Amino acid sequence: MQRIQINFKMSVLAIIFLVVLVTFMCTTINFTISKFDRLTEKTKAILYTAINSLEEAKKNTESTNQKINKMISLQQVNKRVDRNLTLKDIDLMKELYTLTHITLDSVTKYNQVYKLLIIVSSHSRNNWRRRWIRSLWGNRTIWSEKNWRIVFVTGQEDDKEVMLTLAEEAEKYKDILIEDIAEDFYQLAKKIIIGLTWSMHNINFEYILKIDDDVFVNIDNAFQFLNINTNMEGYYGNVVVHNLVERIGRYGVSKKEHLADYYSPYCSGGGFIMTKATVAEILPFFDFTRVFKIDDAYVGETAMRAGISATHVVGFYMSNTWCEFKENIIVSHPTNEHKCMKFLTNRSTIHNVR
Numbered sequence: 001m002q003r004i005q006i007n008f009k010m011s012v013l014a015i016i017f018l019v020v021l022v023t024f025m026c027t028t029i030n031f032t033i034s035k036f037d038r039l040t041e042k043t044k045a046i047l048y049t050a051i052n053s054l055e056e057a058k059k060n061t062e063s064t065n066q067k068i069n070k071m072i073s074l075q076q077v078n079k080r081v082d083r084n085l086t087l088k089d090i091d092l093m094k095e096l097y098t099l100t101h102i103t104l105d106s107v108t109k110y111n112q113v114y115k116l117l118i119i120v121s122s123h124s125r126n127n128w129r130r131r132w133i134r135s136l137w138g139n140r141t142i143w144s145e146k147n148w149r150i151v152f153v154t155g156q157e158d159d160k161e162v163m164l165t166l167a168e169e170a171e172k173y174k175d176i177l178i179e180d181i182a183e184d185f186y187q188l189a190k191k192i193i194i195g196l197t198w199s200m201h202n203i204n205f206e207y208i209l210k211i212d213d214d215v216f217v218n219i220d221n222a223f224q225f226l227n228i229n230t231n232m233e234g235y236y237g238n239v240v241v242h243n244l245v246e247r248i249g250r251y252g253v254s255k256k257e258h259l260a261d262y263y264s265p266y267c268s269g270g271g272f273i274m275t276k277a278t279v280a281e282i283l284p285f286f287d288f289t290r291v292f293k294i295d296d297a298y299v300g301e302t303a304m305r306a307g308i309s310a311t312h313v314v315g316f317y318m319s320n321t322w323c324e325f326k327e328n329i330i331v332s333h334p335t336n337e338h339k340c341m342k343f344l345t346n347r348s349t350i351h352n353v354r
Contacts (some may be wrong), residue, residue: 049286091284098197098288101190106170106177107151115226116148117205119195122213123183124154124166129213132338134173136345143219144352151203152213153195155181155260185250186293188269193286196279208279209331211271216332216344220352222273225330229316233310234275235303237267237331238316244296251294264311266300268318271331272310282306327351 032039122130130152138150153177156163170176177198181190192210207226213219225236243263246252274282285305292298300310315330323340325347326332335341 044167061155070152087284094288095197095283098194099201100337101180101194102177102198103156103180104170104176105202106174106176107202108174112204114147114149114203114205115145116209116222117129117199118148118150118209118211118217119199120152120170120211120213121188121191122152122193124157124178125183126150126164126213127165127169130169132341133213136341137217137219137348141245142349143344145219146256147224148219148238150175151199152176152192152196152316154178155183155191156188157183159325189291189293190265192295192299193288193291197283200283205276206209207273207275209271209273211331212333214334214336215331216335216341217270217271218329218348220327221330221348225313225315226273232275232277233281233308234311235267235272235278235308236274236311236313237272238318239265239267239310239312240296241265253292253294263297264301264304266297267310268333269296270317270318270333271316272299273313278303281308293299303316
């Protein structure tokens with residue numbers, strides 16, 4: 001699929017400069033240029049040159065940021081960067097910048113191709129919900145299908161006790177990714193972008209299911225859908241069409257943030273499925289520095305820009321407030337209480353055995 005190259009040279013150069021800066025300064029993450037072996041040798045040389053310039057600047061400053069701004073302006077970077085960089089090179093550098101927002105990666109990596117990778121967007125404080133998931137529908141032994149795994153994606157907050165508890169949980173279960181994103185409703189889109197980017201670089205999968213931590217998933221039903229799907233580029237879930245943009249309240253956005261009065265069709269954020277090819281297609285269209293605050297609408301808008309339409313699939317119940325069991329459930333939201341998640345898990349496994 002051809003992407004339209006927008007000729008904003010200064011924006012591109014600013015992104016490259018920021019990537020180099022963060023790569024040098026984020027000592028908590030062991031990312032190196034060599035890990036991204038898909039970059040051309042010329043591009044690697046450019047990045048190393050820029051890093052050396054930053055190191056020289058840091059030695060002679062009391063305020064690193066001020067000196068860097070003085071010594072390496074966008075004009076200087078413009079002279080250093082080869083104008084023949086491909087879009088692929090630039091996209092990879094954007095992904096590198098996105099990955100620097102990971103503060104702790106506890107996830108065990110296996111040399112395995114998963115049919116389904118489940119990314120759970122979870123609040124750092126919600127350890128009980130993660131515990132429910134691991135013991136109930138997230139327990140691989142209760143389902144017929146086994147080729148899947150769960151990764152929890154959290155943000156962080158200032159409470160040291162909460163973060164210490166979270167780090168201990170991550171060390172114990174090896175299934176948590178902690179990002180340096182504030183636990184805020186309007187930051188959820190950033191958590192999703194980081195989670196999708198990390199998944200592409202660390203886990204080999206065919207499909208990805210993004211959900212929230214107050215959701216029930218029927219694994220076997222999900223696989224029934226995946227096994228009959230033949231579309232290599234897909235974005236599936238409960239599609240919301242012609243949804244009016246709210247201007248006040250929690251979901252309120254201004255005309256400056258979203259000029260149109262209606263959103264493009266999108267899948268409800270509680271749970272949606274994408275193929276690996278779809279994730280690869282939409283990642284370059286995410287702008288981490290200018291993220292729209294309504295996460296599910298933002299994903300839908302971005303998918304549309306990449307030329308991928310949301311597809312409605314029966315089985316994604318996003319308003320199942322009465323915790324009603326349905327034979328075709330793939331994803332059910334909300335499951336705020338343990339008894340609801342347990343009920344749906346037990347009923348689903350009994351039904352699937354028949």
